[in-house]
Amino acid sequence: xxxxxxxxxxxxxxxxxxxxxxxxxxxxxxxxxxxxxxxxxxxxxxxxxxxxxxxxxxxxxxxxxxxxxxxxxxxxxxxxxxxxxxxxxxxxxxx
Amino acid sequence: xxxxxxxxxxxxxxxxxxxxxxxxxxxxxxxxxxxxxxxxxxxxxxxxxxxxxxxxxxxxxxxxxxxxxxxxxxxxxxxxxxxxxxxxxxxxxxxxxxxxxxxxxxxxxxxxxxxxxxxxxxxxxxxxxxxxxxxxxxxxxxxxxxxxxxxxxxxxxxxxxxxxxxxxxxxxxxxxxxxxxxxxxxxxxxxxxxxxxxxxxxxxxxxxxxxxxxxxxxxxxxxxxxxxxxxxxxxxxxxxxxxxxxxxxxxxxxxxxxxxxxxxxxxxxxxxxxxxxxxxxxxxxxxxxxxxxxxxxxxxxxxxxxxxxxxxxxxxxxxxxxxxxxxxxxxxxxxxxxxxxxxxxxxxxxxxxxxxxxxxxxxxxxxxxxxxxxxxx
Numbered sequence: 001x002x003x004x005x006x007x008x009x010x011x012x013x014x015x016x017x018x019x020x021x022x023x024x025x026x027x028x029x030x031x032x033x034x035x036x037x038x039x040x041x042x043x044x045x046x047x048x049x050x051x052x053x054x055x056x057x058x059x060x061x062x063x064x065x066x067x068x069x070x071x072x073x074x075x076x077x078x079x080x081x082x083x084x085x086x087x088x089x090x091x092x093x094x095x
Numbered sequence: 096x097x098x099x100x101x102x103x104x105x106x107x108x109x110x111x112x113x114x115x116x117x118x119x120x121x122x123x124x125x126x127x128x129x130x131x132x133x134x135x136x137x138x139x140x141x142x143x144x145x146x147x148x149x150x151x152x153x154x155x156x157x158x159x160x161x162x163x164x165x166x167x168x169x170x171x172x173x174x175x176x177x178x179x180x181x182x183x184x185x186x187x188x189x190x191x192x193x194x195x196x197x198x199x200x201x202x203x204x205x206x207x208x209x210x211x212x213x214x215x216x217x218x219x220x221x222x223x224x225x226x227x228x229x230x231x232x233x234x235x236x237x238x239x240x241x242x243x244x245x246x247x248x249x250x251x252x253x254x255x256x257x258x259x260x261x262x263x264x265x266x267x268x269x270x271x272x273x274x275x276x277x278x279x280x281x282x283x284x285x286x287x288x289x290x291x292x293x294x295x296x297x298x299x300x301x302x303x304x305x306x307x308x309x310x311x312x313x314x315x316x317x318x319x320x321x322x323x324x325x326x327x328x329x330x331x332x333x334x335x336x337x338x339x340x341x342x343x344x345x346x347x348x349x350x351x352x353x354x355x356x357x358x359x360x361x362x363x364x365x366x367x368x369x370x371x372x373x374x375x376x377x378x379x380x381x382x383x384x385x386x387x388x389x390x391x392x393x394x395x396x397x398x399x400x401x402x403x404x405x406x407x408x409x410x411x412x413x414x415x416x417x418x419x420x421x422x423x424x425x426x427x428x429x430x431x432x433x434x435x436x437x438x439x440x441x442x443x444x445x446x447x448x449x450x451x452x453x454x455x456x457x458x459x460x461x462x463x464x465x466x467x468x469x470x471x472x
Contacts, residue, residue, distance in 0.1 A: 053444075
C-alpha cells in the first residue's frame with residue numbers, strides 16, 4: 001500500500017475531492033455537477049456492475065482492504081460514499 | 096365471457112410485475128398494484144403505465160399485514176378476488192436474511208392476506224427451485240431433496256412450500272415458475288439488465304475470460320412477455336389452474352450455443368469454459384479475480400447444470416405457443432443490448448480511470464493479464 005494521495009488520519013474533507021474525482025470518472029453519465037446529494041443510480045446512471053467496479057476503484061484508489069458488502073449496499077449518494085471511505089481510511093490509519 | 100376480477104399484484108414495479116399489471120388492466124380487470132418504494136409503474140419497454148383501472152398501493156411485504164393498519168389490511172383483503180405474488184428479490188449475492196425477509200416472510204404475509212380475504216393466490220416462483228437436479232424437471236415435483244445452489248433458490252423453495260402447506264387450510268393457489276427472465280421474444284427489449292446480462296457484459300468486454308463450466312450445460316432463458324402472458328392466463332383461468340404448477344420456460348441454450356453466437360460479433364470477446372477441476376482462481380489477474388468472486392461465482396452452479404424443464408401443464412392451459420428460437424433468440428437479445436448501448440461501448444476500466452486520475456498505487460496492478468487459465472487468444 002504505497003503512494004496514498006493523502007496523509008494518514010484523513011478527514012472527510014481530505015477524502016471528498018478524491019472520491020468526487022473517482023465517482024465522476026467512473027460514472028456512466030457524464031457532465032453532471034457533483035454534490036454530496038448526487039445519487040449514483042438516478043443521477044449518474046450507475047448499474048449494479050458499475051457499482052461493483054466503483055467499489056474496486058475506491059479500494060484501489062485509496063489503498064483500502066475490501067469494503068464490506070453490508071456497507072456498500074447501503075450507499076445511495078456521493079455523500080454516503082465520502083462518509084464510508086473516510087471511515088474506512090480512519091480504520092486503516094488506526095491499524 | 097370473462098368476469099371482471101379484482102386483482103392485487105405484489106412487486107408491481109418489478110420487471111414481471113409491471114407487465115402482468117399492464118395485461119390485467121388491459122383485459123379490463125381492476126388492479127391494485129402493490130409497490131414498496133417506486134410509485135411509478137414502468138413497462139418493460141420503458142414507457143410509464145398509465146392504464147385506467149390501476150390503483151397503486153404502497154406497502155411492505157416484509158412486514159406483518161404488509162405494513163398496513165389493521166383497518167386498511169381488512170379493507171384490502173375484503174376487496175380482492177385474486178393475488179398475483181410477484182414481489183421477490185431475484186438478484187444473487189445478497190445477505191441471506193434479505194431473501195428470508197422478502198421471499199419467505201413476504202410470501203407468508205401474502206398468504207395471510209389471501210386467507211383473511213378468501214382470495215385465490217397465483218404465486219410466482221422459479222423453475223430453479225429444482226436446484227442442482229439433473230434431467231427432466233416436472234411441474235409436479237418440488238422438494239425432491241435436491242441440493243440448492245444459493246440462498247435465493249433455498250428461499251424460493253421455502254416460499255413455494257409455504258404456498259403448498261396453506262392449501263391444507265383452504266388457501267387456493269397456483270404456482271408459475273419462470274426460468275431466467277430476459278427480453279421480449281420478438282424484439283429482445285428488456286428494461287433491466289440483471290443476472291445473465293451482467294455475465295454477458297463482463298465476458299464480451301473481456302473482463303472475465305475464463306469460467307469454470309461445461310459446454311454441454313444448459314441455461315433456460317425465457318422472454319418476459321411470455322412469462323407475463325402465462326401468469327395472466329393462470330390468473331384469469333384460475334379455476335382450471337388451481338392446485339397446479341406451470342413452468343414458464345423457453346428453449347434451453349447450451350454454453351456451446353452462447354459461445355458460438357458470441358463469436359459471431361466481431362467486437363466481442365468470447366469466454367472459455369474450462370473444466371471446473373482445472374480452474375484455478377489464484378491464477379487470475381487481480382481485476383478478473385474480483386469480477387469472478389463478486390459476480391461470476393454467484394452463477395457458477397448454472398454453468399454446470401444440464402436439466403430440462405417439462406412444461407406440460409403450461410402447454411395445456413396457455414394458448415400462446417412456448418417460445419422457441421434458441422440461438423436466434425439469443426442473437427435478438429444481444430442485438431438489443433448493442434442497440435441500447437448496454438453492450439458494445441465499454442466504459443473505461445478501473446485501472447484506466449485510476450491511471451488517468453494519477454491514483455495508481457502499487458496495489459492496482461495485478462499479475463500479467465494475458466493468460467488466465469489458458470484463456471489467452
